[in-house]
Amino acid sequence: MFENNIRQPVVAGSFYPGSSKALSQMIVEFLNKTENQNLDNIIGLVSPHAGYIYSGQVAAYSFKQIEGRQYDSIIIIAPSHSEYFDFCSVFNGKAYQTPLGPVEIDSDRAYRLAGEDAYKDYIMLSDAGHRQEHSLEVQLPFLQTVLKDFKIIPVVMGSQNKRNIEALGNVIGSIFKGENILVVASTDLSHYHNYNTASNLDSKVIDFINSYNSFSFIDAIVSEGVEMCGGGPTAAAMIASKALGADKSKVLCYKNSGDVIGDRSAVVGYLSAAFYGD
8 A cells, every 4th residue: 555655546446447547537527517616715625535426526516616726735634434543644655646646745744734742642644544544545636637736735533532623723724824725624424324314414514514613513523413424624624724714614515325326215425615715
C-alpha cells in the first residue's frame, strides 16, 4: 500500500474505474450533469465516499462548485472504517497515488498542523488510518479533475469524540487563517434503513448543515442523535471553515442509494454541501 512513501490506491477498480481513461470519462459525465451554483469564496465541502456508481453524482455537486479555482492547499478529513486509534492522523508521506497520477502532500502545512504543542496528543503525523481507508482516496480523482497544481493534507480521524473534533477544527482555523485553504469532509449518512426511515434520519443532518450550527451538531454526533460515518470530519470542517471566513452553508444535493439503483429496502444516504463566504 506504500511504495517509496507514496500511498498506493486500494479501491481503484472497485469503488471507481482502475483505468485513467474510464475514470476521467465517468467523472466528466457526472460533472456535466451538475450545475455550478456560483457560490462565492468556497472554503469547505462535504462529499460522500461510496462507490462512484452509487454516490459519484452526489459528490459531483460539491466538486463542480470549485472547478477551475485555485487553493494554496486542500485539507481532506475522512473517518476511519478499518482501524481504531484515538487521534487525528495526518499523513506523513510524499503523495497519494490514483489512476490519474500522484497527488503531492503539502508537507510544510502538514507539519504545522501536527506541530501544535497544545494538541500534540490529538493531532499527529502518522500512517494510521491511511493504509486501507477508502473514504479519503475516493475524493482525490474528483479534485484532480476540477483543479490543477494543488497539494493536499490528508487527515483520517480515529475516535470521533468532541475533543478530537474541536481540536482539529480549531487548529486548522487558527494556524491557516489568512491562507487560501479548502477543507473537504468525507461522509456518508444513514446505513441500511428503508427509504423513508433513511430520508427522515438524514433530514436531521441536512438541517444541522444548513443552519451552520456546529455546537449543536457536535452534541448530536456524540450522543448518536444523527447517523453518519463522517460526522466528526464534517463538524471539524464546519468549525475550520467558519474560522477561515465562511459564514454560509448550503446542502447542494441529497440522495440515497434507493434513488440510484431502485432498491428502497435498505439504503445508504449521500449528501454534498458547501461552506462559503462573501
